[in-house]
Amino acid sequence: MQKVNFAEKFETFSEHWRPKIVGSFDDYDIKLVKVEGDFVWHKHDDIDEVFIVMDGELDIDFRDGRQTLGAGEMIVVPRGVEHKPHASRECRMMLLERKGVVNTGDAETSDLTAPENVRI
Amino acid sequence: MQKVNFAEKFETFSEHWRPKIVGSFDDYDIKLVKVEGDFVWHKHDDIDEVFIVMDGELDIDFRDGRQTLGAGEMIVVPRGVEHKPHASRECRMMLLERKGVVNTGDAETSDLTAPENVRI
Numbered sequence: 001m002q003k004v005n006f007a008e009k010f011e012t013f014s015e016h017w018r019p020k021i022v023g024s025f026d027d028y029d030i031k032l033v034k035v036e037g038d039f040v041w042h043k044h045d046d047i048d049e050v051f052i053v054m055d056g057e058l059d060i061d062f063r064d065g066r067q068t069l070g071a072g073e074m075i076v077v078p079r080g081v082e083h084k085p086h087a088s089r090e091c092r093m094m095l096l097e098r099k100g101v102v103n104t105g106d107a108e109t110s111d112l113t114a115p116e117n118v119r120i
Numbered sequence: 121m122q123k124v125n126f127a128e129k130f131e132t133f134s135e136h137w138r139p140k141i142v143g144s145f146d147d148y149d150i151k152l153v154k155v156e157g158d159f160v161w162h163k164h165d166d167i168d169e170v171f172i173v174m175d176g177e178l179d180i181d182f183r184d185g186r187q188t189l190g191a192g193e194m195i196v197v198p199r200g201v202e203h204k205p206h207a208s209r210e211c212r213m214m215l216l217e218r219k220g221v222v223n224t225g226d227a228e229t230s231d232l233t234a235p236e237n238v239r240i
Contacts, residue, residue, distance in 0.1 A: 003187050003195045023196045025168035025216060028148065030194070048145035067123050074150070075123045076143045096145060096216065 006032060006054065010092055012120050017112050019095055019103060021119040031095040032120075039085040040112055042105035047098045049077045056091030060084070126152060126174065130212055132240050137232050139215055139223060141239040151215040152240075159205040160232055162225035167218045169197045176211030180204070 004022050009032055013020060017039060019031035035058065051058065053069045060067050060075065061084040067075055077083050104113045124142050129152055133140060137159060139151035155178065171178065173189045180187050180195065181204040187195055197203050224233045 001182070001187070001195065001198065001201070003189050003193050006192045006194070023170065023194060025170050025196050026148075026218060028146075028216075030170065030196075030216075050143065050145050050150065062121070067121070069123050072126045073123050074126070074143060075121065076145050076150075078121065081121070096148075096150075098146060 006094075009120055010034070016090070017103065018114045018118070021117065024099070027099050029097055029099055029101075031097065033093050033095060034090055035085060035087045035093065036090045037087065040104055040107045040110065041082055041084045042107035043080055043082045044077075044101060044105045046079055047101055048079050049101070050094075050096035051075050051077065051085070052094040052096075054092045054094060056087060056089060058091045058093060059086045059088075061086065126214075129240055130154070136210070137223065138234045138238070141237065144219070147219050149217055149219055149221075151217065153213050153215060154210055155205060155207045155213065156210045157207065160224055160227045160230065161202055161204045162227035163200055163202045164197075164221060164225045166199055167221055168199050169221070170214075170216035171195050171197065171205070172214040172216070174212045174214060176207060176209060178211045178213065179206045179208075181206065 009022050016034050016036045019033040021029045021031050023030040052074045055071050058069045129142050136154050136156045139153040141149045141151050143150040172194045175191050178189045
């Protein structure tokens with residue numbers, strides 16, 4: 001059992017849209033990710049997804065409007081809800097998701113689709 | 121679907137050791153809590169528990185030693201592992217736990233046992 005320091009973990013990678021697992025509990029993973037630019041519209045049919053902004057600013061477009069999150073803000077995207085994240089500048093986030101989730105959800109596999117289960 | 125600002129949520133309560141639910145995903149709750157002083161030794165037989173320190177410093181005693189977490193640090197306490205949190209000064213944390221968890225686990229109910237399902 002070892003504590004995790006988020007700042008140290010963020011120093012170990014630089015790619016965008018490639019979540020890294022830094023801890024697990026029950027059937028869930030705690031992931032850190034750096035994002036910048038546009039992601040794709042997608043949804044996850046059977047899981048809720050938690051976005052917690054740690055540094056920077058994240059826009060999430062929904063079909064009925066945009067939410068903008070700053071550091072220290074969180075949103076839970078319920079299952080089945082289409083969303084498209086976007087960050088004008090690099091943004092650092094924590095994600096909480098059930099194990100095995102594909103980041104691009106139901107969208108077609110693309111270069112934004114991240115390898116699963118990368119643990120740092 | 122509404123974003124949550126953690127600083128604003130922390131302003132709404134002052135008690136210690138009384139976790140407040142600020143969001144839920146699948147069968148899990150995201151809770152904020154302020155702690156100060158000693159908690160009781162306890163364990164949770166069938167859930168893992170995530171502690172994320174947001175402000176201040178948290179000690180967690182385990183039967184084989186102590187871990188000290190500062191802001192931006194996390195630890196996952198696996199199911200069945202006895203632990204006793206302690207904070208010399210007020211510490212603000214996020215907890216991730218399956219719904220319905222009793223904060224004092226298998227320890228005898230006491231004035232440290234928090235009401236469940238308090239949502240802010």
